[in-house]
Amino acid sequence: MTKWTFDHIETIGHLIDENDLYKHYHYPEMLIRYDSNFMEFKRMPSLQELKEVEHNQKVYHQQHHQNHIKFEFPDNQKPTFELINYLEKNGYEVGFLELYSIQPKAFPAVEPNPDIKVLEVMDNHFEDFVELQYSQDIKNGKAFAEEKVKLNERQRRDDKYIKVIAYYEGKPAGTMNVILSDQAVEIDDLEVRDEWQRKGIGSRLQRFVMDKFPDSTIILVADGEDTPKEMYQKQNYQYQGFKYEALKIKKS
Template identity: 50%
Template sequence: MQVTFESIFTHGHVVVENNLYKHYHFPEMLSRYDSNFIEYKTLPSLDEFKEAESYLREYHLKNGQMHVKFKFPENEKIPMDLVNYLNLAEYDIGFLELYTIQPDQFPAVKDHPDIEVQIVTQKNLMAFLNLQYQQDIVFGSNYANQKAELNKKTFDNPNFMQLLALYKGTPAGAVDVIIKKDTAEIDNLGVDEAFQKKGIGSRIQKFVMDTFHDKTIILVADGMDTPKEMYKKQNYQYLSYQYYCQKVEER
């Protein structure tokens, strides 16, 4: 099975599609940049980008959204004339990396008496939601409240599994697992800052490997962030990259 960025789940609905791009929109969470963006099928010319930029800005402003975001084709670098324009327009430019692993390739992880990984059920849902809220509040109460509603809907979705990690009984880490026929996607993996470097993230991942031992595990990492180095040490295999740019308009 070939895994590409198209294999990655997107919280969003395609509202416009043409030969050049897909426009994703997610009215359930307008403040989530990764759910409200344009994704190019082929590299745009500078004029084509400017036209799409004007369209997306106008569309977002009508919905009270102050950002614009664009994703570029997989394994394609942004043309230099467009890079120069983005820099002058003060866009943030970054890239994502796609990784995959077969569960039996994940390193052995010893059991730890202080760490317990649980599937989220009605019994521990509130603890899961509270932990996520604490992590999301740094982006503002509006974002955190919308994310909480999204987490509740995800809980009811049979194609998702939410996991909660406890350290000595205290909620310390969480992840969403997106389940498809051949893959299980690790998404939104996070460990509370107070509990980091205790092996919690590894034990969450090992739980995923054991639960979905018959699937290919996939995830996306920030190409400029440190977790990707951890994934490499854990035997994840790098597959491809995708550039993006985004800008938040001043109010």
């Protein structure tokens, strides 16, 4: 039986350096995307090691005109009090993610709703998909939203990505990215417009994946401190582990 870890989650970024302590990811195609430009510790660092890696990442990001520093820590290990204390005192947001998996047959049945239509994005739906994601991404700033459009264009040409859109009463209401690999199918970036929350749109987006890939394991990541994970637990997803991360953004 496969043990699912965060290594099964896709990292959009290029591995540019690796040693016994960490992996360094960089993504010049989207420098503003924090989840693509970071250092991932392979083992828990000492405070001195963290400070050295912090300095190295700071210098590297300054050279590339990036205004953030981000670390990810090893799976299922909480940073020591000393590390968390240092990070929080120095302006980092420290949080954790949770990994879940499910076999499609375990996903609850979803009652048909003629008001909701879920489709794989083809050329005639792509503009709706991009516009809806832009309206959600603009919350993170115009620059990020515009770069995300370019990312969607790149992924559109890659067969390992499937874009999915949900319409509610004929209007674009929700989007989802699906990432294919040899081992699993990953759900990512599932979003539903605020005004159409709690209408079953998110469940029907997921149901689309379950029906399309009935023999695959479906995996996803949830914010460990946010409410969507409670929905996944109610939908029979199985908890697989956690990962701590720390992010510091320099104020302009």
